Amino acid sequence: MEITVDGERKTYPRPLTVQEWMDLEQVRNQEVAIIHVNDRDIPPDRRKSTLLQEGDRLQLLYFLGDS
Amino acid sequence: MLSEEERERYARSLSILGEEGQQALRRGRVLVIGAGGVGSAALLYLAAAGVGTIAVADGDRVERSNLQRQIIHTADRLGENKARSAARAMAARNPGVQIRVIPEYVSSQTLPALARRYDFVIDGADGLETKLMISDSCVAAGVPFCHCGTQGLRFQVMTCLPGRSPCVRCAFGHPAGSVSGSTLGPACGCAGSVAAAEAIKYLTGRGELLTGRLFTADLMTMESRMVPLRRDPGCPACGASGQQ
Numbered sequence: 393m394e395i396t397v398d399g400e401r402k403t404y405p406r407p408l409t410v411q412e413w414m415d416l417e418q419v420r421n422q423e424v425a426i427i428h429v430n431d432r433d434i435p436p437d438r439r440k441s442t443l444l445q446e447g448d449r450l451q452l453l454y455f456l457g458d459s
Numbered sequence: 460m461l462s463e464e465e466r467e468r469y470a471r472s473l474s475i476l477g478e479e480g481q482q483a484l485r486r487g488r489v490l491v492i493g494a495g496g497v498g499s500a501a502l503l504y505l506a507a508a509g510v511g512t513i514a515v516a517d518g519d520r521v522e523r524s525n526l527q528r529q530i531i532h533t534a535d536r537l538g539e540n541k542a543r544s545a546a547r548a549m550a551a552r553n554p555g556v557q558i559r560v561i562p563e564y565v566s567s568q569t570l571p572a573l574a575r576r577y578d579f580v581i582d583g584a585d586g587l588e589t590k591l592m593i594s595d596s597c598v599a600a601g602v603p604f605c606h607c608g609t610q611g612l613r614f615q616v617m618t619c620l621p622g623r624s625p626c627v628r629c630a631f632g633h634p635a636g637s638v639s640g641s642t643l644g645p646a647c648g649c650a651g652s653v654a655a656a657e658a659i660k661y662l663t664g665r666g667e668l669l670t671g672r673l674f675t676a677d678l679m680t681m682e683s684r685m686v687p688l689r690r691d692p693g694c695p696a697c698g699a700s701g702q703q
């Protein structure tokens with residue numbers, strides 16, 4: 393499965409849910425504020441049930457806390 | 460009417476904003492919360508632009524480790540309250556603007572009433588909880604504000620017109636935490652400059668504000684994004700069940 397993460401192409405040997413992808417890439421739930429898949433917001437309670445598809449575009453948004 | 464001195468000082472701005480715009484800036488009142496990295500850039504640009512009344516709130520003191528990014532402070536002001544130090548720098552930059560020093564931290568108890576005395580608020584504070592408090596307080600007060608965040612070489616900025624565009628809670632849902640640690644100066648400078656531009660645009664009624672969208676960029680990769688935002692009807696701050 394090939395997907396695009398923040399503009400970068402990535403390939404995985406099997407289909408993954410959003411949460412499985414986060415676990416695999418060690419993306420921490422408490423740090424990522426928003427995950428968009430193909431411009432649609434996937435809230436935390438839908439990350440385990442949302443299966444990523446070939447060609448999906450993921451965008452991550454963090455709450456930046458410094459100033 | 461602008462004085463001869465003002466015409467000379469703002470000559471380059473007048474060609475863009477016109478006399479009417481420059482007068483709008485002179486009537487403008489902006490509150491900047493935090494005289495850190497973001498606040499440094501925002502405050503200097505607001506003072507330089509001729510925003511008539513600028514208030515700066517910060518209870519912290521200038522430390523040596525601040526100087527790599529908090530460009531409004533100088534080595535000879537170590538230990539001084541940051542709001543006072545920032546005020547001195549702004550007065551030196553432009554003696555024509557009125558500066559109000561609030562040498563303390565704002566809170567959910569004090570901020571709504573304070574914010575109502577200003578036309579626009581800039582969030583230059585640290586930390587998830589403080590940033591959410593600033594958003595909630597400005598929404599409660601009905602005062603437009605600009606939210607800024609930085610980390611590393613990343614920065615993000617959005618503007619909220621309470622009741623009309625998404626607030627920070629609408630934008631981020633229920634963030635469980637924030638990314639923080641340390642920031643390099645240029646990222647603070649970018650965020651603070653964008654925030655100052657938002658205040659200038661709001662006061663003069665020009666351009667397109669960063670409402671309903673969040674601008675985020677990474678100076679390490681030079682990738683930038685405009686993330687569309689929507690008001691959340693269930694937002695505890697500005698939704699139907701909130702205060703607006």
Ligand SMILES: [Zn+2]
Nearest residue numbers: 626629694697
């Ligand atoms: Zn909201």
